Every structure is written in C-alpha cells, then in structure tokens.
Amino acid sequence: MLTKMVTGFVAAAVLTVSAHAAPAAPSEIKIGTLYASSGAFAAISMPVYSGLKFWVEQKNAEGGVFVKPYNKKIPIKLVAYDDQSNTATAATLYNQLITQDKVDLLVADSGSVLTSVAVPIAREHKMLLIDQTGTGASFFTKDNPYIVLTADPVSSIWPKYVADFLTKDGAKMGVKRVALLYATNDFTGTQATAVRNFIKAAGSQVKIVYDQGVPTSTTNYTVLINNIKATNPDAVVELGYPNNDIAFLRNLQDSGVKFNFVFNIYSGLETSHLLETAGAKAMQYTYTYVTSSVLHYKPEFGMGLDDYRAAWEKKNAGGKITFGFNAVAGYTTGLVLENALAKTPSMDQLALRKTIGDFSGKLKTLDGTFQIDEAGAQIGEITPLGQVIPDGKGGVKFTVVYPPEVATGKPIYPAPQQ
Template sequence: MLKRVVLLSLFLFIPTIAAAESSAPHEIRIGTLYAGSGAFASSSIPQYQGLRFWVRRVNARGGVFVKAYGRRIPVKLIAYNDQSQTGLAGSLYTQLITRDRVRILVADFGSVLTSVAIPLAEERQILLIDPTGTSAKFFRGNNRFLILTGLPSSGIWPTVLADFLIAHKIGRVAIIYSANDFTESQDQTLVSRIEAAGIHPVYNHAVANSTSSYTLLLHQAVARRAQALIELGYNNNDIALLQDLSAGGMHFAMVFTINPGLRVPLFLKAVGAQALGGTFTYVTPPSLAYNKVNYGLGLAAFKQAFEPWNRKHGNVPLGLSVIAGYNSGLIIQKALETAKRYDSVALRTAIRAVSGRLFTLDGLFKVDSRGNQIGEPIPLGQFFMSQEKLVLKVVYPAKVATAKPLYPAPRWGSGRG
C-alpha cells in the first residue's frame, strides 16, 4: 500500500516539478529605446551604453540571479532607435511590449521620451524603469509601475541652488528656462523656494527648447541689474548661453546652468575652459564620488572596467547618462534577486523593499510610494581655473563641499569669468 502511495505521489508531482522548471524563461527580456539621432542623442546614447555595460557584466557571470526561479538567467536587451521622436518612441515602446513581450521596460533618456512610455506601462502593467525622466508631473499621478532610478525628480533638483541663493542673500535673480517639463518644474521649485525667503526674481522667462541665441535675453537680465543668472535648459541651450556670455562680454556675479557639471568633457570641448570658468552647475557622478557603495561597482572600479570596453563599443563620453544607465541595470538586478515572483507587481514591491538601503555609485537609492527617487539632493558645484586647467568642485552645501564658492565669480581670461 505504502509503495503504491509513493509511486502515485511521484507520478503526480514529477510533472508539476518539471512544469515549474520549464516555466522559467530561458532569458530575461528587457526592452529599451535610445535616440540614435536628434536632440536627445548626445545624452541618450551614453545612457544606453551604461545599460549595455551592465548587461554585458551580468551575462559574463551566466546571467542575473532570479529569486523566483532560484537560478541565474541570461539577460537579453532589446533596443530600438526612436530618433528623439516621441511619436516613434510611442510605437516602439508598444512594439517592445506586444511583439517582443518584454517584462521590464527601461525608458529612453529624459522626460520628453519617457512621457510616452508611462501611460503604456500603466495600461499594460509593465515595470517601467526610468533612469532620467525626472519631470515632477510623472510622480503626481497614480503610476503603479514607474520607478525613477538615476536622479531625483526635477522638482527636487534646485533645492540646494535655492538654498545657496538665500544663504548668500542674492536678491536680484534672473531665470531663463526652456519650455518643457524637466526645466519648468525646476523653475517652479526654485521660484517658490526663493520667494518664500523674500527673493522675487527680477526676470523669469520661458524660451523655446531650440533657443540657440541668448544675447537678447541676457541684455534683458542686465537691464534688470540681475546679480545671478540662472539658465535651466538642455545641452544645446547651455552651450549657446555660455557662448553668448563669453562673446558678449557680459558679466554676472553668478551664472548657473544645469548640464556642464553633468557632462564636463562635452562642454569643455564645445565652449572651452574660459567660458566655463566661474560657472555654477549641478554636480553628479562621475564628477562626484560616493564612498558608501554597497551594491555594484564603486566609481573608481566602474571607470576601470567601463573605459576599456567603452573604447571598443562606441566610445561615448563618461558622464551622468552612462552612470544612470548602469545604475538602472543595478536596480533591475536587485529587484530580480529579491522578488518572490517574476511579474511587475512583485518586482516593484521588491524595489520598494530595498529602497533606502541600497547605495550605488549613483548614491543612496530611495524612492517614495509613487516611485519618485528622493535619495540624494544634487549639490552645487563651480568651475575653477587653476593654472589654465579647469576643475569642477562641490561648493554647497558646506557638509559635502570640497571648496569655498567664489561669489561674486571673477572674470577669467578675456571673456567672462
């Protein structure tokens, strides 16, 4: 009798065990888009490169460990070129979900190209990893499958900048911002914080994203006797502004732009050291090294491993976008390592569970209930000229500063300081 029971049990359970084994996918499919051309290409391709580097590293070890199946499974990254076009991006995200059947989506660079992925991810219940789409609007609604990984939402970015203006009693502030979610939300945060401290901007104006000449706008700021000129835009805007400041001979006690600190080599080549000297900017990795890394490579090890591979595979400049792409891979890896099931809800729950405990080369990873990254405020940096060499240093807040701010900023060289 006992023999019969054992045999019957085996007969019943063997197919179940086999079925469980066969239900494990032979690869983890991750879908993403990159902008091979167009306005966002110079930031999108490095972000994609960072993600590719993560995939190469995990696959070199036999894949990523997936707790739901108790074993390593190779990662397959499926990527399409959206050419910086939101219309094309929308159809390609759909293609990734419906035809390629990816379980995890990684959004393209920036808020503009991420915005079209959010409703699709919500509708199809797909985990959407958002490396750099930081628009504050994304995190006001109920987007259950969205996780911002690389940076805090843009509404948080200018908090340190606002504190600096207030602390240094800079009362005449001119702001020029590009008309898009990313910079509009920064403008709103900045204005509301400084106005709460009694500083009312003397000039606060939106301009088109494609604005390539700032001289007329700068003259308006000069006419209003602005001490600080804050320009919130993308790479092309910042390059044009710094060029126009340098050529026009105008000088402000403080000039702030977003991107030079995020992509130092690109700006150094585009506008030169003289035009950058004295400029205030955000500082993020790789210009900023966090030393408490407890997951993934630290910054020095990352540079050592990434740079030889990068030289053979596209050779993109190492900037924030590369770090954001790699960091997104790490968050996916941690989610797969800890989620009890391999589905969007379980993966997102796993990410929320590790929030606040994960320290990567991009700093503390901490998200709120809406998936908004709140881990690290972005410190303020300034470019210094030292023996004809340009150096970016953290100047505020004081607890992380590596140098004292030069305010008013001096004139360096023949152009603006």
C-alpha cells in the same frame, strides 16, 4: 491494494513538489529600451545607453543575472531601438517593445522628453517603466504604480540646494535679485517651478526679477541675455538640456556681458561634452550640479567610480561618447534591475515594483543612496551645488560649495571679470 496506496502517495507527493518547484526558466530575460543616436537628445541618451549596455555585458560575461523566481542565472537580451530623439518615433517603439517583442522589463530612453511618451503607454499596458533619468514631476502620481525613477532626483526637489544656497549663503554675499531662464519641457520646467517655490518659501530678501521660459529648441540666447542684463540681477539661473546650455554659455561669452553668478545644469552632468562644445573659458566660475561622475560615494553594491570609469572608457575607447553623469546613470539602472531580479518573488510587474520599493533607502551604489517615494519618484541621490574652477591646465575642476556638510571650498563671488 497496498501497492495502489503507495503509488497514490508518491503521485501526490510528486504533485506537491511540482507545485512548489521553480517555474520553468526562460532562455533569456528580455530588457527593452530606446536610445537616440542623433538629434537634440543624443548627448544625454547615448551615454545612458552605454552604461546600461555595459551592465548587461558584464552580467552576461558572468553567466547572466540571477533571477529569484527561477533560482538561477539567466542571460540578458537587450532589445534596443533608435528613436532619433523623436517623441513620435519613441512612442511607436515603446509600444513595439511591449506588444511585439514582449520584453520582460521596459527601460525608458534618457531625459524627460523621451520618457514622457512612455509613461502613459507603460501604464496602459500595466508594464513597469524603469525610468532612468526622466525627472518630470508630472510622471509620478500615487495612482500610477507602473513607474520607478532610478538615477536622478525628481525635478521638484533636484534644485533645492541651488535655491537654498542663493537664499542663505548667497544672501549673505549680497544676492538679492535672481533671473530665471528655462527651457519649457518637463525636465527644466519642473525645476524652474521648484526654484520659484523654494525661493518663495525661504522668506528671504532674495526675489526673482526675471522669469522667462523658452522653447527647448532655442539656439540663440543673445537677445535674452541682454533682456536679463536690463533687470540687473545678482544671480542668473539658466535651466536647459545640453544644447541649451551650450548655446547660452557661448552667447554669454561672445556678448561680453558679465554676471556675478551663473548656474547651468550640464557643466556638471556632461562636463567633457561641454568642454568640447562650449569650452573651458565659457564654463569657468559658473555653478552647476556636482554629480556622481565626480563625487566618490562609497558603494555597497556594484563597482566604485574609479573602477567603473576605467572599465567604461576601455570599452568605449575611440568612440564619440564622453564619460559623464549619464554613463553612471545607465549603469545605476542596471544595478537597480539586478537587485530587483534577485529579490522579487515573481516576474509580475507589480511584484517587481513592490520589491524595488522594499529596498528603497537600502541600496547604495556609486550614484549614492537609491530611495524612492510612494509614487516612484527618486528622492535620494540629490546632487550638491558646485562651482566650476580653472584647473590651471586648460581644463576645469569642481569646488563643492553647498550644502556646508559636504563643501570642499568657498564660492568665488562675484565671478572674476575675465
């Protein structure tokens, strides 16, 4: 009788321990993503993919990434497909990653256009979408918990420093009339709306006198530049993807038209790419976002900028991809995932989402402070406004001009007539 009782207690104890033991660990953590090796978005997609892949290879070289629910390091398998910058192809491949590959984590391709098709698919399948750089404001709603933006500020707040500069410092320098030209997609369309709203809310003398959206596929801006010139603006804000900015800057230089202030996005985000395609002369004295590919934040997690850039360039030596903000963005995404896996109580998608929300505002990487709002939109990592200045060696450098607390110099306004 005593033997049976002892045996019963041991069995109960074993069951109790088993109930609280870590679940059986998988052989790998599958991360699914897309990239565009060709087409309109290759210039932003391939650097992001290279940064994410860098992080995966770094973790695997260390024996894998630590996953709290299994209390051990587990190797990462990166499942990646080429969407060729095509949204229909991307939609098919996102579905494949979820339903056939059954990935543990779903990471969007770069940019708002290729992310836009992933948002409803991820939500339908109750899969958390790790949104790297898709900043369209419409992606983020309080009734959708299945999205987190990791590396870019949401477009509804991103251009705040541009508008603040124009309505404050710019107004003091004589800026009164602003021309707004933008590509009609979630990324730059949202930024255009934000610029309008910020300028209107400022209640200053600055007014928008030209406001025109064009297809993202636009490759010739000559007529548009002449139309803008006819409105006699003091400042021109051009918002587009790399191919838009390249075409605009080339056409502006070729036209001989001179504006006192020109803003574009990708002189700052993908500087090396624009130097190769538009040229230093076309970029000189324009204004742009100064990003974490140039600014040295003090990371508390992950590599610092100089070390990361050196390691990235060594790994990508001889390739066609140039280092810029998007290479930082992909690596930053990896750091967010690393933190989430190390802290989540389970691999449940909403548990992962809650965990990421819990360290919002506390994670400091080479991209600045990671901070999201309740809808998953990135509200940290806002990039200062800078001016592109000749470096005297045939290239360019940046002077941060706004906000004042991080400024490294004064703006040169009006732009010199070259």
